[in-house]
Amino acid sequence: MSGDVLQTPLQYLKGVGPRKAADLKKAGLHTVEDLLFRFPMRYEDRSRLQPIIGLKPGQMAAVSGEVLHCHVQHTRRANFRLFTALVQDASGQIQVVWPNQAFLKDVIRPHQHVVLFGKVELWGSRGLQITDPEFETVDEPARQSARSDASGEPAAGAVAVRLHTGRIVPVYERTGSVTTHMQRRFVWQALEQLPEDLFDPVPTEILAAHGWPSRRTALVQAHFPDAHAPVDALNRFDTPAQRRLIFEDFFVFQAGLALRRHENAQVRKWRVPVVTDATRAAARAVLPFKLTDGQREALGEIVADMQRAWPMQRLLQGDVGAGKTIVAVLAAIVAMENGYQVALMAPTEILAEQHFRTVMRWLEGTRYRVRLLTGRVTAAQRRDLLPAITRGEIQLVIGTHALVQEHVAFRDLALVVIDEQHRFGVIQRGALAAKGGNPDVLVMTATPIPRTLALTECGDMDVSVIRGLPPGRKPVKTIVKPDARRDEVYALIRAEVALGRQAYIVYPLVEESEKVDLRAATAMAEELTAVFPEFRVALLHGRMKGDEKDAVMRAFAGGTLHVLVATSVVEVGVDVPNASVMVVEHAERFGLSQLHQLRGRIGRGTHESTCVLVYQAPWSDDARERLRAMASSHDGFVIAEKDLQIRGPGDFFGTRQSGLPQLRAGDLTRDAALLELAFSEARARVEGGRLTPAVQAYVRSVWQRQFGLITVG
Ligand code: ADP
Ligand code: MG
Numbered sequence: 001m002s003g004d005v006l007q008t009p010l011q012y013l014k015g016v017g018p019r020k021a022a023d024l025k026k027a028g029l030h031t032v033e034d035l036l037f038r039f040p041m042r043y044e045d046r047s048r049l050q051p052i053i054g055l056k057p058g059q060m061a062a063v064s065g066e067v068l069h070c071h072v073q074h075t076r077r078a079n080f081r082l083f084t085a086l087v088q089d090a091s092g093q094i095q096v097v098w099p100n101q102a103f104l105k106d107v108i109r110p111h112q113h114v115v116l117f118g119k120v121e122l123w124g125s126r127g128l129q130i131t132d133p134e135f136e137t138v139d140e141p142a143r144q145s146a147r148s149d150a151s152g153e154p155a156a157g158a159v160a161v162r163l164h165t166g167r168i169v170p171v172y173e174r175t176g177s178v179t180t181h182m183q184r185r186f187v188w189q190a191l192e193q194l195p196e197d198l199f200d201p202v203p204t205e206i207l208a209a210h211g212w213p214s215r216r217t218a219l220v221q222a223h224f225p226d227a228h229a230p231v232d233a234l235n236r237f238d239t240p241a242q243r244r245l246i247f248e249d250f251f252v253f254q255a256g257l258a259l260r261r262h263e264n265a266q267v268r269k270w271r272v273p274v275v276t277d278a279t280r281a282a283a284r285a286v287l288p289f290k291l292t293d294g295q296r297e298a299l300g301e302i303v304a305d306m307q308r309a310w311p312m313q314r315l316l317q318g319d320v321g322a323g324k325t326i327v328a329v330l331a332a333i334v335a336m337e338n339g340y341q342v343a344l345m346a347p348t349e350i351l352a353e354q355h356f357r358t359v360m361r362w363l364e365g366t367r368y369r370v371r372l373l374t375g376r377v378t379a380a381q382r383r384d385l386l387p388a389i390t391r392g393e394i395q396l397v398i399g400t401h402a403l404v405q406e407h408v409a410f411r412d413l414a415l416v417v418i419d420e421q422h423r424f425g426v427i428q429r430g431a432l433a434a435k436g437g438n439p440d441v442l443v444m445t446a447t448p449i450p451r452t453l454a455l456t457e458c459g460d461m462d463v464s465v466i467r468g469l470p471p472g473r474k475p476v477k478t479i480v481k482p483d484a485r486r487d488e489v490y491a492l493i494r495a496e497v498a499l500g501r502q503a504y505i506v507y508p509l510v511e512e513s514e515k516v517d518l519r520a521a522t523a524m525a526e527e528l529t530a531v532f533p534e535f536r537v538a539l540l541h542g543r544m545k546g547d548e549k550d551a552v553m554r555a556f557a558g559g560t561l562h563v564l565v566a567t568s569v570v571e572v573g574v575d576v577p578n579a580s581v582m583v584v585e586h587a588e589r590f591g592l593s594q595l596h597q598l599r600g601r602i603g604r605g606t607h608e609s610t611c612v613l614v615y616q617a618p619w620s621d622d623a624r625e626r627l628r629a630m631a632s633s634h635d636g637f638v639i640a641e642k643d644l645q646i647r648g649p650g651d652f653f654g655t656r657q658s659g660l661p662q663l664r665a666g667d668l669t670r671d672a673a674l675l676e677l678a679f680s681e682a683r684a685r686v687e688g689g690r691l692t693p694a695v696q697a698y699v700r701s702v703w704q705r706q707f708g709l710i711t712v713g
Helices: 001-008 018-026 032-036 102-106 180-193 206-211 215-223 231-235 238-265 277-287 293-308 324-337 347-360 379-390 426-433 450-457 483-498 510-529 546-557 593-598 622-630 636-649 672-687 692-707
Strands: 040-047 060-074 081-088 093-100 113-125 127-133 132-139 167-171 313-316 341-346 370-371 396-400 413-419 440-445 463-464 477-482 500-506 537-541 563-567 581-586 611-614
Touching: 001 032, 032 180, 040 692, 060 215, 060 238, 081 102, 081 113, 093 113, 167 180, 206 238, 215 238, 238 672, 238 692, 277 324, 293 324, 293 440, 293 463, 313 324, 313 563, 324 341, 324 347, 324 379, 324 413, 324 440, 341 347, 347 370, 347 396, 347 546, 370 379, 370 426, 450 477, 450 672, 477 483, 483 500, 483 581, 483 611, 500 510, 510 537, 510 563, 537 546, 581 593, 593 611, 593 622, 593 636, 622 636
Parallel strands: 093 127, 313 440, 313 463, 341 396, 341 413, 370 396, 413 440, 477 611, 500 563, 500 581, 537 563, 581 611
Antiparallel strands: 040 167, 060 081, 060 113, 081 093, 113 127, 113 132
């Protein structure tokens, strides 16, 4: 493969010393390939040289001409000098000023030809001036009269290649000490070293089908476009060259996911043979209500997966309250009826305990053996529990993710259900597969993941979606209030509690300001106790001991507490149908998806519910946009798309731990269609055995390098 130039470390480029190499490294740029896949932020059309006579104040213009005279000029400020030049073309003259760049006297000399790009300004009453333009000196007057267009082609012969002016110019984001100017030079140098037969991971049929250029051409055009390239399209990242590279980026990533999926699918120890009438009857017996169509469909897809020769890798998406738990439990019953073990994992102990209570309620009177395994299980209990799991006596183990981390050995674990995927990532899922036996894996997420993000985060999985909510739910009314109108919020709480309902008041709790946040929540609990002497108010926060938390949650769930002041530990999954008010304090500090989660805590019963988003004035534009979006939509999928737009994919899951891979060129919002295409092409090629060994090897090497932790194959 002659693509090795791309793997050259950047310090081997001329002009990249140790300092710049270190700066580039800090920005994640190690190799020539990294550099070339770091696209310009935008492009400026500096190709059309303008006659000086026609320049207007305020316009950005490219000008070419001869330096008539130039000199360093002192100013009244000590150490502040200007370098000025008078430049002339066939049509007229213009004054050019570079503040504080006296060294230019060694670069720009009289009679030299220069190309300039900058903003035209009025120069006193005497004419026009350009201040601090980008410029290049030209050895030879490139026979460009002021009227002709400059060619953007790398010029041959005596005329030096112009990178910064007189062409469509790439503008890069500054990287530490590496300016956009330097980066242009490095990129150009790297492009010149690319071999003609540069290895291309994108199959030629795909290139042909879309009219896309080769990899080498695309890289050149994405950085130094031809003179006739459409600048608007370039700035939308919508030229064939750019689209091809964005596709490549997605394709390589998706091919990695598809390869992993394919390889995971090879070995399987346990499999549910058939679903018999007895199994169905067993499931029906525990069913507390009629499943919605969406639930039935999802269950159908899951059970079909469980009967296949290869393990299930399925994501179950459904809005908060859509009723995912029962679907998972019914799938668990199918596995248990076939004599297998099941693990159900939640991100927090509170949630694991809640699942345990729910499941125990549903399975009451059945013969299934269910146990809870969290960090709170004592050593003594563990001594009995773990061997019982290993012997297969326990059929369903409910716990936190510690279930994976701890060395819990199962006898025949056939199904793993992971609740609340957004606390979990691609990487952790890898750890699960390593548990051996390749169990069926069902991941449930209550944060509806926009399709594009699902494809990146979970492109190795199949997706089931439960649309809509179980019948009888009333939409939650959402209002936004400034902190100053707190009295109205209290009045609402009082009225609802008087009707027998309960209220949540949620405080943000972020690590950086944990102590302050906790104090605020504590103070609020005290204030409310004073405001509502007739109500029972309690505080719930993550620092409390497990059994204290449990006691508070139980009291709230049982209706003996009226108002629960909580830090965002209640964010996910907690189910108290009688609660009808959710007050979110400092709502401006929460992300949209988080707010949607919180709002999903209410409106779970048959009562009218209200969510009040209280913000601390003044709010930022961003906060206003978020809170208004919340008030105007109830659809988790719509909100998730909006959240992705506002926050970008990196922040979407709120944590770094999500293991969201860094894409180099693509943008999940802008390039959704290319991502879909990459997903289907990659999967079809991998499943059909049509991905060449060379491309496979390349994909593996990129995954190894970029995503380190994950190994494919
Ligand atoms: P989530 O999808 O957010 O995990 P849950 O599984 O906690 O939702 O379900 C939310 C609530 O809706 C629970 O109280 C559950 O018992 C109830 N529920 C689920 N499915 C149905 C249904 N088909 N009919 C009536 N209630 C349902
Ligand atoms: Mg849930």
